[in-house]
Amino acid sequence: MPDKKDHVYGDHISARFNDELTELKTQFLNMGGMVESQVERAIEALTNNDSQLAEDVRQNDKKVDRMEMDLDEEAILVIARRQPAARDLRLVISVIKMVADLERVGDEAKKIAKMAIKLSEEGQAPQGYVEIRHIGQHVLSMLHDALDAFARLDSDQALRVMKEDKQVDQEYQAAARALLTFMMEDARNISRCMMVMWVLRALERIGDHACNIAEHVIFMAKGEDVRHSPMEDAERVVGR
Structure with a gap:
């Protein structure tokens, strides 16, 4: 449950305003679910050598872009119609910024899908798929938890997501070092390993965007x- 000290949105004299804020939150969570699916399917396409699934992910990125534009438009209309203040303005402005993070997560999923297609054409990568699965599941969990924290306005859970980001960075760096060593041992692996490195970098960036949403x-x-x-400052803010 959300922190009992956290603010509660959607309690206004105007029922229509309540409805507009609820719809904004619902649209954001729908986009979040779509982006989660994109990341999950991109990882599956790469690790299963499924170029058709990867192509589906690439095509679906257009839907993510459309959702971003629709949400931005709806948020701007809410500001224009209602001129929200204080907590409601924070909600609307935050949604606009978080939508941008979701769109960028969608872009990273598309990048992974592109690498999946290239790797499928060249044959499976010699190393790195275990790390992709591991880091992929980690950042997917972060993204899901960040969206859940938004749905319940749970600052404690949001803080936990922020703390996970450092671990993802460490996992990414360890995987990158292992791949560099593998490339140095056999130059024939360089092309495929570089593509795996780009996938790992995309996953690390998805963790960053999940952290942004939590903030x-x-x-x-x-x-x-x-x-x-x-x-320490975030801990102080959440704990007060």
Whole structure:
């Protein structure tokens, strides 16, 4: 359940305003679900050598872009019609920023799908698929938890997502070092290993975007911006 100290949205005299905010949140979560699926399917396409599934992911990116444009338009209309203040303005502005993060996650999924197609044409990569599965599941969990934190306005869960980002960075660096060593041992592996490296980098970026969403959830819940701040500051904001 959300932190009992967190603000609650959607409690206004105007029922229509309540409906508009609810619809905005619903559309955002729908886009989040679509993006989650894109990432999951891209990883599956790569690890299963499924070029057709990868192509489906590439084509679906257009739907993600369309969702971003629709959500931006709806958020702007809410601001124009209602001129929200305080907590409601934080919600609408945060949604606009988080939508941009979701769209970029979709872009990273498309990149992974492109690499899946190339690797399928060249044959399976000699190394790195275990790391892709592991880091992929980690960042998917972060993304899911960040979206769930938004749905429940749970700043404690958002903080947990932020703390996971450092571990993903460490996992990415370890996997990159292992691949570099493998490439040095046999130059014939360089092309395929570089593509695996790009996939790992895309996954690491997805973790960054999940962390960004979590930071916005804390801003909505607590009214304080924790971006670019030490983790201790975020802990203080959430714990107060």
